[in-house]
Amino acid sequence: MSRTVILGAGISGHTAATRLRQRLGAEHDVIVVTPNARWNWIPSNIWVGVGRMTTDDVTFDLAPVYQKLGITYVQAKGTSIHPEGDVTHAQPYVEVEHTSRERMGQVERIPYDYLVNATGPKLNFGAVPGLGPDGHSLSVCTASHATEAARALEETIARMRAGERQVLVIGTSHGTCTCEGAAFEYVFNVEHEIRQRGLRHMAEIYYLSNEHELGDFGVAGLHMEVGGFVTHSKSWAESLYTERGIHWILQAHVERVEPNVVQYETLDGEHHTLRFDFAMLLPPFGGVGLKSFDRTGADTTPTLFAPNGFMRVDADYTAKPFEQWAPGDWPSTYQSPHFDNIFAVGIAFAPPHQISKPFKSPNGTVITPSPPRTGMPSGIMGRTVANTIADRILNGSGAPNHLASMATMGAACVASAGSGLLSGTAAAMTMYPIIPDYARFPGTGRDLRFTFGEIGLGAHWIKRLLHHAFLWKAKGKLGWQLIPE
């Protein structure tokens, strides 16, 4: 009998738990520790943020699903890892703090044989003064944030209807933010909603981003074949923003958000202000603050975790310039270099460096997207680690690791550009590999046979299809195993 503890139930943690349960008999425990009572299909929060969906459309209760699947569910947040146990017991354990109403604040030790850190990000609104729902801007990072954004958008639209011209600012905040794709989706969905109400002439819409060029998306953009040319997503994105009349401000690091004013620095070192009536600015991500301790109780957090709070895995963390970055820098097993029974997947693992080329302003401000590692890559990592652990439990600790490097996997992304069964559009994009390999694919870094982008209603239907398919899968309904990550 073995016990695997998974911290977090986002896409990577939930995938790891369900795939592990699928492979292991009932005599083996699979335990998920997550502070949330409900699972959230985050990609559809964009539609909650414009009032096209409700919180109930994108979330469901975890407890009955885990009960059905035979997974033990603990509503708590992991606070510390003790990979060597303590002075009295050598059994590794995690310490968790309960978050359910019944057990709020209670601390519990959960021993483990294998540990998967899938804790996702801390939404670090504190990195920018005045940022976030507790400050002066909005967010769509959680379903409740998105609901609040939808309410604010309705109020903004009501003011337009009353004859007040409105300025909307949507994008990223801190210079090191990630998830530019989500900001892209939200700005186009907001524009679409306003246009559908016949009020487009009353809105001035800005996209504010830390990207060096439009279409970077934190992955250095992508090249694709269009009309007999190999073009970069910059051209493609600029075309779409121009067509929809959305202004863009790039290479920006938001320094402060005040009531109706955003202050930002650009890569040239200049400082600017922009007045707004509605602002949705994504926060930077950080690790959730997990600590680790050795057998004597000494703090080993700096050994297991990078300074940003993400867990070190089998990546090459040697500091080197962009020109020396290589696909081999990226991890493939997601195993801790210090403990072979600890893994970190999804956003929780520490990337070796950015994917986009890093830039710094003359003031020393880093303005470069952090690498996205959500969605499809997260799911694949979760499944890969689940297979590694299952093999070891079933075949012995010498079983080889399964591999899934972002340098050898592709990603599909369908970015909504407006909702509606007959009027919606979305940008469907795939790329292979996620990490550009300029040695294998000179000039583009990607295999153009597997890299493309297309805008249209058909892509919107795919986005809707994915919404239903992944919720079906996450709920463990009939045939869920057949839906790929």
Next chain:
Amino acid sequence: MTIPATNTEAAPPAPYSAESFIPVPTARTRAMRTFIPWQLWRFVVINLRMLRMIAKSHD
């Protein structure tokens, strides 16, 4: 009411403005983005291309 998938209310870019040098879709291209028969076909094609890439990623 079917809303066109483009912002027809946006003013055309001024000559020699940065926006005036950016390629924008023609009316036909814009119309095809929401033309149901064509989009049904593209729905199939995009799905197949994505499945091909997913298969490659799961090698």
